[in-house]
Amino acid sequence: MPSAPPSLRTIPITLTINGRRHDLDVAPWTSLLDLLREDLKLCGTKKGCDHGQCGACTVLVDGVRINSCLSLAVMRDGAEITTIEGLGTPERLHPMQRAFMEHDALQCGYCTPGQICSAVGLVSEGHAHSRAEIRELMSGNLCRCGAYTNIADAVEDILEQQQKAAAE
Template sequence: MDKGTSSSALPTCAISLNINGTNRMLDIHPWVTLLDLLRGPIELTGTKKGCDHGQCGACTVLIDGERVNACLKLAVSIDGAAITTIEGLGTPQDMHPMQRAFVEHDAFQCGYCTAGQICSAVGLVAEGHAHSRAEIRELMSGNLCRCGAYTNVADAIEKVLDQEGVKPLREAAE
């Protein structure tokens, strides 16, 4: 880019997103990732930038209910989508069941990966594919925790699955 050219002179795209239940009309540059949009102009900083390459899962959010690494998704590619971040799941006074289970099971240590872990876990439960602890671990393998809270994360997810009435494979087979 020429030193005399400002970024405001570069082309932008108008998009509409529903972010945590609020409709937003946005005018953004076409190369802006969903992660940078959320953390920048939207000022939702619960979603973390970890590796910025889709390898750690710290930036996991829900797009139309599906788990997605926000660092890999260009915001212009999801025009019209509904985005749920950690801020949209619950509040300290009225936590989402998964947030409450993470607290009850001490499923975090430093907390950096927690927002992505929780969003991924909410998506995992909604998908309905996890029926055993091994499946939980496999389906959560895209979310890394440097502190090693994996056992407690699986415990928290199992609790929510039990609350949702999901029967583990070992029980369903009997």
């Protein structure tokens, strides 16, 4: 029996997504974003521009924030991926999710999953030490509603909490 043409072949990959292992066969052109949303039904990660310009699709790959629309799923074989669904639950929010709520850092909510994932990555990177640095490092995530001040407040709050905990 002849093999399928290259354009119809899939590639086996293994991803750990939100702590759960997934053995998948994916088309080579499938973006990580499309795999998450369409194949795995993890729709918290949003498709905004699909060109890496808005940050709505931000997820954490091995702890580093990326625009999932710009990454092919096959490039992430073996990776650990965290989406907004993997950060917390309604009963037990991630501290960043709680901070976003407490600081009213969302309006329509479309960009919020990407904003939160980006903020979690930013904090773990350890590069933000001032409000100006927070704003600069979050600049890849756009908010059409203009909640930037409150988003910066939420991230700043988490950074301050971490500094207090480290000092104790």
